[in-house]
Amino acid sequence: MPIDFSSLPKTELHLHLEGSIPVEALFELVKKHGRQAEAPTIEHVHRRYEFDDFAHFLEVYKWTVSFLKSAEDYEFAAYEVARSLVRQNVLFAEIMVGLGTSIIEGGHDSAEIVRAAWRGLKAAEVQHGIALRMQVATGRQHGAEYALERLRDIEPLLGEVDICAFNMAGAEHTDPLPQFKPVYQRARDMGLKLTVHAGEVSSPDDVYDALDLGPQRIGHGIRSAHDPALMQLLVERNVALEVCPVSNECTGAVKRLADHPLPRLLEAGVPLVLSSDDPAMFHTSVTREYEVAHEVLGVDCSTLVRVAREGFKRGFMDAALRDRLLQRFNHEAKAWCAERGVEYPV
Ligand SMILES: [Zn+2]
Numbered sequence: 001m002p003i004d005f006s007s008l009p010k011t012e013l014h015l016h017l018e019g020s021i022p023v024e025a026l027f028e029l030v031k032k033h034g035r036q037a038e039a040p041t042i043e044h045v046h047r048r049y050e051f052d053d054f055a056h057f058l059e060v061y062k063w064t065v066s067f068l069k070s071a072e073d074y075e076f077a078a079y080e081v082a083r084s085l086v087r088q089n090v091l092f093a094e095i096m097v098g099l100g101t102s103i104i105e106g107g108h109d110s111a112e113i114v115r116a117a118w119r120g121l122k123a124a125e126v127q128h129g130i131a132l133r134m135q136v137a138t139g140r141q142h143g144a145e146y147a148l149e150r151l152r153d154i155e156p157l158l159g160e161v162d163i164c165a166f167n168m169a170g171a172e173h174t175d176p177l178p179q180f181k182p183v184y185q186r187a188r189d190m191g192l193k194l195t196v197h198a199g200e201v202s203s204p205d206d207v208y209d210a211l212d213l214g215p216q217r218i219g220h221g222i223r224s225a226h227d228p229a230l231m232q233l234l235v236e237r238n239v240a241l242e243v244c245p246v247s248n249e250c251t252g253a254v255k256r257l258a259d260h261p262l263p264r265l266l267e268a269g270v271p272l273v274l275s276s277d278d279p280a281m282f283h284t285s286v287t288r289e290y291e292v293a294h295e296v297l298g299v300d301c302s303t304l305v306r307v308a309r310e311g312f313k314r315g316f317m318d319a320a321l322r323d324r325l326l327q328r329f330n331h332e333a334k335a336w337c338a339e340r341g342v343e344y345p346v
Pocket residue numbers: 014016169197219277
């Protein structure tokens with residue numbers, strides 16, 4: 001019998017707003033902007049989200065962003081993304097707002113879209129009781145100076161919007177990470193936590209470079225599994241990986257889901273959380289990531305409950321919220337385990 005992970009309390013710590021808009025919500029935007037010629041039905045939106053490799057994925061990503069034309073669109077999208085998490089018993093999430101394509105090609109203003117997305121997230125918090133934070137991200141391909149400009153844009157918003165972290169996404173092969181050291185230093189000085197996409201499709205060296213930026217977490221980092229010394233370093237530095245198996249298969253970062261290195265990383269004791277990255281575009285969800293880890297990769301349920309708990313320990317939140325959410329997690333997860341005859345992890 002497949003195990004239902006939807007009711008297990010979870011976090012979502014690696015989630016791009018633009019790639020997480022449920023297809024039904026994106027179709028609303030398609031209609032609003034009169035672009036049914038590109039996607040006449042929801043099914044067509046679904047089919048748009050099929051790609052061959054990482055480069056193609058970035059193209060489709062741009063297409064999605066092209067529907068976020070106004071502050072209202074961002075607010076609507078953020079609210080709908082949050083609602084999709086509530087349905088999966090996600091208690092805490094960090095939603096990443098990209099300040100790359102949306103600014104360069106969409107002509108948006110950073111402060112405007114950050115404020116708008118925050119309004120959507122706040123509405124979801126109030127209505128559904130989920131705890132939400134926002135990350136801001138730029139892409140490596142836009143360079144260090146561009147990232148510093150975006151940090152300048154958002155600095156005045158820090159007291160107003162709960163921006164918890166700076167992240168860097170984008171194409172790994174375009175720009176090596178060492179040039180972003182001043183960017184990460186600046187973000188740290190602004191009081192932001194740090195995470196960075198690295199070692200997804202490139203090599204363990206990229207993860208070593210990421211560690212030099214001083215992040216609390218690393219997005220993906222799955223190439224670490226090829227390097228035992230690096231896995232040991234992640235343990236020593238206590239840096240957690242945000243692992244997103246289905247995304248890795250969709251972008252071709254791993255050839256077959258069954259070959260995903262998640263079990264190897266767990267065996268080496270590397271701290272990690274499970275996330276879904278761009279769930280709408282990858283036809284996944286954070287619940288599905290747990291199912292895949294169990295059914296395809298053979299990770300036992302007790303270990304997965306421990307991974308879920310790890311999310312609450314690694315999330316960028318204050319101590320009071322963490323205590324409250326961990327208490328709730330312990331209560332609900334113990335009941336979840338008892339119902340399924342799963343040993344509750346120590
Ligand atoms: Zn990502």
